[in-house]
Amino acid sequence: MFSRIGAAVGAVVIAAGATWYLNPFQNQSGNDALLSQVPADTVYFFGTSGNHELAKLMQNYPVGMGTPSQQATMDSIEDMGADNPAIAFFFELFLKPSLSSTTAGELINKYGLAAGGPGVFYSHGIVPVMRAKLADALVFDQLVEAAAQKSTWTYTTETFEGLTLKRWQLSELDDETSFDFVIARDDNFATLTLLNKNDDPATVKERLGLSSPKNNLASSGAISAMREKYGFQPYMDGYIHFENLTKQLLDLNNSDLGRDMVRYLPADSVAKLESLNDEALKADILSIANAVPRWVFGYKKLEVKGNTMLMDFDAILEINNTVVTDELVKLRGHLPKHVLSVSNKLFSFGAAVDSSNLVLSLTNLWGAFVQADFKSDAFKQAQEQAKQGNPAMLGMFMGMVQGVKGAGLSVFDVELDAEFNPSKVDALFSVAAEQPSTTAEMAKMLPPLANLELPDDGTAVPVVLPMVPAELELKAAIKGKHIAVFIGDKASAEAEKLSNEALEANGLIATGFNYRKLSTVMDALPISVTGAQSCAAKQELREFMRQMQMDFMLNYDTGPNGLVMGLSGSVEALETAKLNVGGNYKIEYLNDDCEWEYTGMEVINSDGSGSYTEKDEKNSCELYNTKYTWEQQNTKLSFKFFDTKTRLTCDEELKVEKDQADRCYMLNVEDQSFQCLFSAGTEEAFIYRYNKI
Known part of the structure; x- marks a missing residue:
């Protein structure tokens, strides 16, 4: 049931x-x-x-x-x-x-x-x-x-x-x-x-x-x-x-949800809720629910320009406790402006916290909890456990980052050579700090940066780091209230803008991805970088990226109403290639080295029939041939194979195989070709590429 x-x-x-x-x-x-x-x-x-x-x-x-x-x-x-x-x-x-x-x-x-x-x-x-x-x-x-x-x-x-x-x-x-x-x-x-x-x-x-x-x-x-x-x-x-849910669960006899639970649920489940007769505990639970009443969400902007949808979506975890919200707001740091838009980059990431306020705000939040006027034994025990730790002890570890407000990374472009080594990189990493020269001196405590000397006048100097090829000219400079480490023309231009960028509390975390640009570099990336488990999985990821014609920014912040997650970006309607599946094809198989190798010839007839043939390396005989019927449902092709014959060498007689059915899923469709993934969703997945002739 x-x-x-x-x-x-x-x-x-x-x-x-x-x-x-x-x-x-x-x-x-x-x-x-x-x-x-x-x-x-x-x-x-x-x-x-x-x-x-x-x-x-x-x-x-x-x-x-x-x-x-x-x-x-x-x-x-x-x-x-x-x-x-x-x-x-x-x-x-x-x-x-x-x-x-x-x-x-x-x-x-x-x-x-x-x-x-x-x-x-x-x-x-x-x-x-x-x-x-x-x-x-x-x-x-x-x-x-x-x-x-x-x-x-x-x-x-x-x-x-x-x-x-x-x-x-x-x-x-x-x-x-x-x-x-x-x-x-x-x-x-x-x-x-x-x-x-x-x-x-x-x-x-x-x-x-x-x-x-x-x-x-x-x-x-x-x-x-x-x-x-x-x-x-x-x-x-x-x-x-959350508040509505809590109130109704704690008062089964005077709410629609409670009456439904009594009416519909097994008696033993209802009995467990009814056994909660500790009024002090109920009061404490209700006070928590009142402090965090709702998770609300909606679009602040949703409009269309041409073929593009522009959106701005917020989700807010409401917090009705000014002591908590005031302290959370004090944690906000400075997210560099270059990470707040991803339209001209591959991706960006920024994290910000006001290091000067971090320990004090955490200590105040901890104090607000341990001093709260809870009535029940359960919450009082939680308070006693919390008293065993004190965030003030973090102060002794904050000296190195004192005055730091945030940091951000923007990657504009990446190109790889045949060995998957970076041949071109355009990227910017920056740290926002009240005293960037002091922060730079503290950074010299790290062995790779021990000899780094950054002039106060903003002049860029070369930076040599382990694992970074010498031909990639990495530079660093102090730009206003920021330390910038950059490479490439776009990053250099953005680094210059930091000179006039004042520090302001504008958030906690920001991350963005431009799938339009990421899809263009997917082929050049090695499997290890993409996270795919196989060559077939990499091609599937490429198809996913191709479908995601969008860029978005995800921002986490805090304000007087609570914790805020904001999602903004643009989405374009995907224009798919118009391919008539029927035709004659040269078939290639994607091997374990992610290379395409020729396997045979295939004819897909528009009447729902088809055939496939493989020959030996000398093209002197057929090693495999089959006939089939096929049908298409969106991007899925379903086959029923019959009259299948196979042999290992030309000297052998062709043997008849059992009829069988299979299916594959079309991906990376172009005007004159497509790929088809068999055994999708399994470790045995493999891909054939169909090239029209």
Whole structure:
């Protein structure tokens, strides 16, 4: 039962995620209407509404691609469905449409979703609910019916107050805790949720969106207040509410979530929660939840310029304790500006902390905890344990970095020679410090830098480091409040800008990647650098990079509202090569040295038939030939081989092999060639390259 319930909950989550991703809706009022159906004490909420230009871009944005290993994982899930109708149903309904679609617009149309309507995902008590606007209810019904028939998972149909309900029983036992997975729809909306046979009519009506909870998100104003406070645009936002969850878990008899747990969960699980009768401990737990009430997130910017989507997304862990937030803010250091944009580089990374405040702030945070007025024994014991250590002791180790505010690394370009040695590097590393000359002197305590002398006037001097080839002219200089170590023209220009860059508290950590540029250097990198485990894995990574036509910056910061993670960047719609698979091909195999070696000739006919032939080195006889039928589903090619004959030498007779089936996944597709990965997702994965002739 629990595997089916898990699959059903997972299905609702997947559907919600797909709606969140695919519905950049433009009907703001529709979203507000849905908010009235969401309980104010919901534990989580995700909402979508709109952006017309983004919806236009997404119509042609590729989906369902992924890497071959990811696609192979999806295929393995499909294989699991052979023995589990529920898994088969959820695969057919929620995963297969994306695998068989080429664009987001095509996928939206397959579901009958409205390109101008809202969607929400939230908890009603303990139960997840997903609701989305439909453009064509008949199309949606047909998709659901096709999934049911393919999976053979039967359902019952009923009408509840004008809504058509389809119910799938998740448990073979018809007991008090059994659930049904339910899809309900009228002409405008589809709702996915779970229902129990003991649910009262009022609960069912709320869960299906036929009535509004007395206290709901629309009347509470929580969403509008969140948007105003954090500058979120209404396109996509939401939260996870730790305080709501805690309150309801600690008061089972006076909350929807608590009543659902008593109603649905096994008695022994409920008894464990009810046994928590220590009022002092409850009070302490609630005080913690009140101090860290929510994790909120949303887009501050989401717009389209030409074929590019520009985004600015924030996620904030709220902290309602000024003592904590004030001390965290004091930790902020200076992130060099050169690491804060990655549009002209391969990647960047920066870390910043005000070393002058580090020990004092950590000590104050430690003191705030050990002096907190906790009531329960459990928290008092935690305080006693914390008293055994004191951050003030870190002071004796901070002398070497006193006055340091941050550091950053930017890599603009890298070129490698045939032996994978760097033949060209353009990179900048800098350290921000109040007294850079003093910091440079302290750095001389490190043996490789013992002879380094940096003039105060900003003149760059050569730097010789072990493991750095002499032909790479590494230089160092003091530029204003920064020590810069650099190589290359772009890095040199950025180093000069540091002379006028004042120190300011602007964050904690920043990292960025430009996948557009990284994909261009992938072929030149050795396997050890890419992290791939084989030559085939490297080619798959190259395909992943090619699909990621984007750059992004990830920033971690702290402020008066708590801890902030910011994601900004740009994404371009991927233009895939238009290759007609049918044709005559020269076939090459990628060997263990990552080199392509010729193996044979192949004919792929447009009528779904094909043949492959291998000859000996002298081209005097056939060593292997086979015929097959084939079909294509997006980037997956499936083969059924027959009439296969093979031999080791020309002197032997050809032997007939058993018929077999196989599949491969196309990657690195170009106008006249493609690669196909067999045994994807396994250590035995191998690649053939198909070159049209």
